[in-house]
Amino acid sequence: MIPPVDETLGDFPKPDVVLGDPAASDWLKAAITASLKRDPVDALNDALALAEVLEGHLRDRLQLEDR
Secondary structure: OOOOOEOOOOEOOOHHHHHOOOOOOHHHHHHHHHHOOOOHHHHHHHHHHHHHHHHHHHHHHOOOOOO
16 A cells, blocks of 8 residues: 655655555556656646646535635
């Protein structure tokens, strides 16, 4: 299982840990593999944008209020 992120310590999971985790989805592993070949700033910006889009989609599906 992928360890939880501890934002206070900045102790983020290493790519090899996630890539070797059988519980991690193939989609996530492919996204990590592709992202590691990109400029890290661009990859992070795109990942954060994707997270925003997916959160909005989830809120719409669950009929939750916007933040």
